[in-house]
Amino acid sequence: MSDFDYKQLDDIIHSRIRLAIMALLVSVDSANFVYIREKVNASDGNLSVHIRKLEDVKYVSSSKKFIERKPVTTFRITSLGQKAFEEYVNRLSGLINK
Amino acid sequence: MNKDTAQNDLAFIKGIITESRRNRSASGIHLTVWGILVSIALIVSWFLAINQIGGKTELIHWGMVIAGGWLFEIIYGWKVDRKKPVRTYAEKVDGFLWLSIGITLTILGFVGSSSGANHTQFISPVFSTILAIGYFSSGFVYEVKWIRNLAFGWWGGAIIMFIFPGHYHLLLMAGMMIAFQAIPGFIIQKTWTD
Numbered sequence: 001m002s003d004f005d006y007k008q009l010d011d012i013i014h015s016r017i018r019l020a021i022m023a024l025l026v027s028v029d030s031a032n033f034v035y036i037r038e039k040v041n042a043s044d045g046n047l048s049v050h051i052r053k054l055e056d057v058k059y060v061s062s063s064k065k066f067i068e069r070k071p072v073t074t075f076r077i078t079s080l081g082q083k084a085f086e087e088y089v090n091r092l093s094g095l096i097n098k
Numbered sequence: 099m100n101k102d103t104a105q106n107d108l109a110f111i112k113g114i115i116t117e118s119r120r121n122r123s124a125s126g127i128h129l130t131v132w133g134i135l136v137s138i139a140l141i142v143s144w145f146l147a148i149n150q151i152g153g154k155t156e157l158i159h160w161g162m163v164i165a166g167g168w169l170f171e172i173i174y175g176w177k178v179d180r181k182k183p184v185r186t187y188a189e190k191v192d193g194f195l196w197l198s199i200g201i202t203l204t205i206l207g208f209v210g211s212s213s214g215a216n217h218t219q220f221i222s223p224v225f226s227t228i229l230a231i232g233y234f235s236s237g238f239v240y241e242v243k244w245i246r247n248l249a250f251g252w253w254g255g256a257i258i259m260f261i262f263p264g265h266y267h268l269l270l271m272a273g274m275m276i277a278f279q280a281i282p283g284f285i286i287q288k289t290w291t292d
Contacts, residue, residue, distance in 0.1 A: 016110075023111045028117035029190045035183035067181055074112070089111060096104050 012057050013088045017042055017050045022085045025060060025077040033073045051075065058085055118186070124176070126162040126290065128196070129283025131170050137275035139163040140222075146226035157212055165209055171200075188239045195239070199232045219263045228257035229279070245286075249279045 059081030230252035237246020
Protein backbone atom coordinates (compact mmCIF):
# COMPACT_ATOMS: atom_id res chain seq x y z
CA MET A 1 0.00 0.00 0.00
CA SER A 2 1.65 3.25 -1.10
CA ASP A 3 1.03 6.65 0.43
CA PHE A 4 -0.11 9.64 -1.56
CA ASP A 5 0.74 13.28 -1.26
CA TYR A 6 -2.62 14.54 -0.03
CA LYS A 7 -1.39 18.16 -0.39
CA GLN A 8 -1.98 17.82 -4.11
CA LEU A 9 -5.70 17.61 -3.47
CA ASP A 10 -7.96 20.66 -3.20
CA ASP A 11 -8.56 21.21 0.53
CA ILE A 12 -11.96 22.72 -0.04
CA ILE A 13 -13.28 19.70 -1.92
CA HIS A 14 -11.34 17.18 0.11
CA SER A 15 -13.91 16.74 2.84
CA ARG A 16 -16.47 13.96 2.57
CA ILE A 17 -19.52 16.20 2.82
CA ARG A 18 -18.20 18.90 0.46
CA LEU A 19 -17.12 16.21 -1.96
CA ALA A 20 -20.66 14.82 -1.86
CA ILE A 21 -22.16 18.29 -2.44
CA MET A 22 -19.82 18.93 -5.37
CA ALA A 23 -20.45 15.48 -6.91
CA LEU A 24 -24.18 16.04 -6.60
CA LEU A 25 -24.15 19.53 -8.07
CA VAL A 26 -21.81 18.60 -10.91
CA SER A 27 -24.33 16.02 -12.11
CA VAL A 28 -27.44 18.23 -12.05
CA ASP A 29 -28.33 21.67 -13.35
CA SER A 30 -29.56 22.92 -9.97
CA ALA A 31 -30.77 21.57 -6.65
CA ASN A 32 -32.35 23.14 -3.61
CA PHE A 33 -31.11 23.00 -0.03
CA VAL A 34 -33.59 20.34 1.12
CA TYR A 35 -32.76 18.05 -1.80
CA ILE A 36 -29.01 18.32 -1.15
CA ARG A 37 -29.53 17.78 2.59
CA GLU A 38 -31.48 14.58 1.93
CA LYS A 39 -29.01 13.27 -0.63
CA VAL A 40 -25.86 13.92 1.36
CA ASN A 41 -27.52 12.94 4.62
CA ALA A 42 -26.48 16.01 6.57
CA SER A 43 -28.10 18.20 9.19
CA ASP A 44 -29.25 21.73 8.31
CA GLY A 45 -26.46 23.36 10.28
CA ASN A 46 -23.74 21.09 8.98
CA LEU A 47 -24.81 21.50 5.39
CA SER A 48 -25.04 25.29 5.76
CA VAL A 49 -21.49 25.52 7.04
CA HIS A 50 -20.04 23.36 4.27
CA ILE A 51 -22.02 24.88 1.47
CA ARG A 52 -20.97 28.36 2.65
CA LYS A 53 -17.34 27.27 2.37
CA LEU A 54 -17.98 26.23 -1.23
CA GLU A 55 -19.76 29.52 -1.90
CA ASP A 56 -16.90 31.53 -0.38
CA VAL A 57 -14.44 30.11 -2.91
CA LYS A 58 -17.06 30.56 -5.67
CA TYR A 59 -17.34 26.85 -6.45
CA VAL A 60 -21.08 27.04 -5.87
CA SER A 61 -23.59 29.83 -6.45
CA SER A 62 -26.96 30.24 -4.82
CA SER A 63 -30.22 31.98 -5.55
CA LYS A 64 -33.12 32.58 -3.21
CA LYS A 65 -36.79 32.70 -4.07
CA PHE A 66 -40.05 32.54 -2.18
CA ILE A 67 -42.42 29.68 -2.93
CA GLU A 68 -45.71 29.93 -1.09
CA ARG A 69 -44.13 32.46 1.28
CA LYS A 70 -41.34 30.06 2.21
CA PRO A 71 -37.74 30.88 1.25
CA VAL A 72 -36.13 28.31 -1.02
CA THR A 73 -32.42 28.40 -1.78
CA THR A 74 -31.24 26.78 -4.98
CA PHE A 75 -27.61 25.91 -5.63
CA ARG A 76 -25.62 25.50 -8.82
CA ILE A 77 -22.04 24.58 -9.46
CA THR A 78 -20.06 27.42 -11.07
CA SER A 79 -17.63 26.97 -13.96
CA LEU A 80 -14.80 27.49 -11.46
CA GLY A 81 -16.31 24.76 -9.27
CA GLN A 82 -16.63 22.44 -12.25
CA LYS A 83 -12.99 22.99 -13.14
CA ALA A 84 -11.86 22.44 -9.55
CA PHE A 85 -13.92 19.26 -9.27
CA GLU A 86 -12.53 17.89 -12.54
CA GLU A 87 -9.03 18.66 -11.36
CA TYR A 88 -9.70 16.97 -8.03
CA VAL A 89 -10.99 13.81 -9.72
CA ASN A 90 -8.07 13.80 -12.15
CA ARG A 91 -5.58 14.19 -9.30
CA LEU A 92 -7.28 11.39 -7.40
CA SER A 93 -7.22 9.10 -10.45
CA GLY A 94 -3.61 10.09 -11.12
CA LEU A 95 -2.59 9.21 -7.59
CA ILE A 96 -4.26 5.81 -7.83
CA ASN A 97 -2.53 5.03 -11.10
CA LYS A 98 0.90 6.05 -9.79
CA MET B 99 -4.12 9.08 2.28
CA ASN B 100 -3.63 5.66 0.74
CA LYS B 101 -4.71 3.98 -2.46
CA ASP B 102 -7.77 2.40 -0.82
CA THR B 103 -9.03 5.77 0.47
CA ALA B 104 -8.55 7.38 -2.95
CA GLN B 105 -10.35 4.52 -4.68
CA ASN B 106 -13.09 4.70 -2.10
CA ASP B 107 -13.46 8.46 -2.74
CA LEU B 108 -13.68 7.93 -6.48
CA ALA B 109 -16.30 5.21 -6.03
CA PHE B 110 -18.21 7.56 -3.74
CA ILE B 111 -18.17 10.34 -6.37
CA LYS B 112 -19.18 7.92 -9.11
CA GLY B 113 -22.06 6.62 -6.99
CA ILE B 114 -23.48 10.10 -6.38
CA ILE B 115 -23.13 11.15 -10.03
CA THR B 116 -24.75 7.93 -11.29
CA GLU B 117 -27.65 8.25 -8.87
CA SER B 118 -28.24 11.93 -9.71
CA ARG B 119 -28.17 11.30 -13.44
CA ARG B 120 -30.67 8.49 -13.00
CA ASN B 121 -33.07 10.91 -11.42
CA ARG B 122 -35.99 11.26 -13.83
CA SER B 123 -38.37 13.86 -12.60
CA ALA B 124 -39.63 15.07 -15.96
CA SER B 125 -43.34 15.53 -16.01
CA GLY B 126 -45.46 13.88 -18.68
CA ILE B 127 -48.49 16.03 -18.01
CA HIS B 128 -47.44 18.53 -20.70
CA LEU B 129 -47.58 15.79 -23.33
CA THR B 130 -50.93 14.51 -22.09
CA VAL B 131 -52.57 17.95 -21.98
CA TRP B 132 -51.34 18.94 -25.46
CA GLY B 133 -52.21 15.48 -26.81
CA ILE B 134 -55.80 15.66 -25.58
CA LEU B 135 -56.28 19.33 -26.52
CA VAL B 136 -54.96 18.89 -30.05
CA SER B 137 -56.82 15.61 -30.67
CA ILE B 138 -60.12 17.26 -29.68
CA ALA B 139 -59.29 20.21 -31.94
CA LEU B 140 -58.48 17.83 -34.81
CA ILE B 141 -61.82 16.05 -34.43
CA VAL B 142 -63.58 19.45 -34.46
CA SER B 143 -61.54 20.37 -37.57
CA TRP B 144 -62.59 17.12 -39.26
CA PHE B 145 -66.23 17.88 -38.44
CA LEU B 146 -65.85 21.40 -39.86
CA ALA B 147 -64.09 20.06 -42.97
CA ILE B 148 -66.71 17.46 -43.85
CA ASN B 149 -69.44 20.07 -43.34
CA GLN B 150 -67.44 22.53 -45.41
CA ILE B 151 -67.24 25.07 -42.62
CA GLY B 152 -63.86 26.72 -42.60
CA GLY B 153 -62.18 30.07 -42.58
CA LYS B 154 -62.74 32.08 -39.44
CA THR B 155 -64.38 29.28 -37.41
CA GLU B 156 -61.37 27.03 -38.00
CA LEU B 157 -58.99 29.81 -37.08
CA ILE B 158 -60.88 30.72 -33.90
CA HIS B 159 -61.05 27.16 -32.61
CA TRP B 160 -57.35 26.53 -33.22
CA GLY B 161 -56.54 29.88 -31.70
CA MET B 162 -58.42 28.87 -28.56
CA VAL B 163 -56.66 25.49 -28.39
CA ILE B 164 -53.19 26.97 -28.81
CA ALA B 165 -53.87 29.77 -26.33
CA GLY B 166 -55.30 27.21 -23.88
CA GLY B 167 -52.23 25.00 -24.21
CA TRP B 168 -49.77 27.81 -23.67
CA LEU B 169 -51.83 29.14 -20.75
CA PHE B 170 -51.61 25.70 -19.17
CA GLU B 171 -47.81 25.71 -19.69
CA ILE B 172 -47.46 29.09 -17.98
CA ILE B 173 -49.71 28.18 -15.03
CA TYR B 174 -48.19 24.70 -14.59
CA GLY B 175 -44.66 26.11 -14.88
CA TRP B 176 -45.45 28.68 -12.18
CA LYS B 177 -47.38 26.35 -9.89
CA VAL B 178 -45.47 23.07 -10.20
CA ASP B 179 -42.23 23.18 -12.19
CA ARG B 180 -40.59 25.94 -10.18
CA LYS B 181 -41.17 23.95 -6.97
CA LYS B 182 -39.09 21.01 -8.19
CA PRO B 183 -36.25 20.36 -5.75
CA VAL B 184 -33.81 19.38 -8.47
CA ARG B 185 -33.37 20.00 -12.17
CA THR B 186 -31.20 17.60 -14.12
CA TYR B 187 -29.29 18.49 -17.29
CA ALA B 188 -31.42 15.99 -19.21
CA GLU B 189 -34.55 17.76 -18.04
CA LYS B 190 -33.14 21.14 -19.02
CA VAL B 191 -32.17 19.97 -22.52
CA ASP B 192 -35.50 18.20 -22.97
CA GLY B 193 -37.41 21.24 -21.74
CA PHE B 194 -35.74 23.53 -24.27
CA LEU B 195 -36.17 20.94 -27.02
CA TRP B 196 -39.94 20.74 -26.46
CA LEU B 197 -40.24 24.49 -26.01
CA SER B 198 -38.61 25.01 -29.40
CA ILE B 199 -40.84 22.33 -30.94
CA GLY B 200 -43.90 23.99 -29.41
CA ILE B 201 -42.94 27.39 -30.82
CA THR B 202 -42.20 25.85 -34.25
CA LEU B 203 -45.55 24.05 -34.35
CA THR B 204 -47.41 27.18 -33.23
CA ILE B 205 -45.79 29.24 -36.00
CA LEU B 206 -46.34 26.56 -38.64
CA GLY B 207 -49.86 25.67 -37.61
CA PHE B 208 -51.30 29.00 -36.63
CA VAL B 209 -49.35 31.70 -38.42
CA GLY B 210 -48.42 29.57 -41.44
CA SER B 211 -51.97 28.36 -41.99
CA SER B 212 -53.79 31.62 -41.32
CA SER B 213 -51.50 33.43 -43.75
CA GLY B 214 -52.18 30.76 -46.37
CA ALA B 215 -48.48 29.92 -46.71
CA ASN B 216 -49.03 26.30 -45.64
CA HIS B 217 -51.28 23.94 -47.55
CA THR B 218 -53.70 22.62 -44.91
CA GLN B 219 -53.38 19.07 -46.32
CA PHE B 220 -49.75 18.97 -45.29
CA ILE B 221 -50.00 20.42 -41.79
CA SER B 222 -50.61 17.05 -40.11
CA PRO B 223 -47.74 15.15 -41.80
CA VAL B 224 -45.34 18.06 -41.25
CA PHE B 225 -46.35 18.22 -37.57
CA SER B 226 -45.91 14.48 -37.37
CA THR B 227 -42.31 14.61 -38.61
CA ILE B 228 -41.45 17.44 -36.19
CA LEU B 229 -42.97 15.57 -33.23
CA ALA B 230 -40.90 12.55 -34.25
CA ILE B 231 -37.74 14.65 -33.81
CA GLY B 232 -38.88 15.51 -30.29
CA TYR B 233 -39.55 11.92 -29.25
CA PHE B 234 -36.42 10.57 -30.89
CA SER B 235 -34.26 13.16 -29.11
CA SER B 236 -36.08 12.85 -25.76
CA GLY B 237 -35.63 9.09 -25.87
CA PHE B 238 -31.88 9.58 -26.24
CA VAL B 239 -31.65 12.30 -23.61
CA TYR B 240 -33.44 10.17 -21.00
CA GLU B 241 -32.00 6.90 -22.33
CA VAL B 242 -35.47 5.39 -22.65
CA LYS B 243 -35.91 3.22 -25.72
CA TRP B 244 -39.71 3.15 -25.83
CA ILE B 245 -39.88 6.96 -25.92
CA ARG B 246 -37.35 7.01 -28.76
CA ASN B 247 -39.38 4.37 -30.61
CA LEU B 248 -42.50 6.56 -30.55
CA ALA B 249 -40.74 8.60 -33.24
CA PHE B 250 -41.17 5.70 -35.67
CA GLY B 251 -44.93 5.89 -35.13
CA TRP B 252 -44.89 9.61 -35.94
CA TRP B 253 -42.67 9.12 -39.00
CA GLY B 254 -44.79 6.22 -40.22
CA GLY B 255 -47.97 8.29 -39.84
CA ALA B 256 -46.35 11.17 -41.71
CA ILE B 257 -45.45 8.92 -44.66
CA ILE B 258 -49.05 7.61 -44.86
CA MET B 259 -50.47 11.14 -44.71
CA PHE B 260 -48.04 12.46 -47.34
CA ILE B 261 -48.82 9.59 -49.75
CA PHE B 262 -52.59 9.48 -49.20
CA PRO B 263 -53.99 12.99 -48.72
CA GLY B 264 -57.54 13.53 -47.47
CA HIS B 265 -59.70 14.68 -44.59
CA TYR B 266 -59.04 11.39 -42.79
CA HIS B 267 -55.66 12.97 -41.85
CA LEU B 268 -57.39 14.86 -39.11
CA LEU B 269 -58.81 11.71 -37.51
CA LEU B 270 -55.59 9.73 -37.99
CA MET B 271 -53.60 12.59 -36.44
CA ALA B 272 -56.10 12.77 -33.53
CA GLY B 273 -55.60 9.03 -32.95
CA MET B 274 -51.82 9.43 -33.13
CA MET B 275 -52.00 12.32 -30.66
CA ILE B 276 -53.71 10.03 -28.17
CA ALA B 277 -51.59 6.92 -28.85
CA PHE B 278 -48.17 8.53 -29.28
CA GLN B 279 -48.51 11.58 -27.07
CA ALA B 280 -51.31 11.63 -24.47
CA ILE B 281 -50.87 8.00 -23.33
CA PRO B 282 -47.02 8.12 -23.24
CA GLY B 283 -47.31 11.38 -21.29
CA PHE B 284 -49.59 9.65 -18.81
CA ILE B 285 -47.15 6.71 -18.48
CA ILE B 286 -44.21 9.09 -17.93
CA GLN B 287 -46.17 11.04 -15.32
CA LYS B 288 -47.22 7.85 -13.55
CA THR B 289 -43.84 6.11 -13.55
CA TRP B 290 -41.39 8.99 -13.14
CA THR B 291 -43.16 11.18 -10.64
CA ASP B 292 -44.77 8.60 -8.34
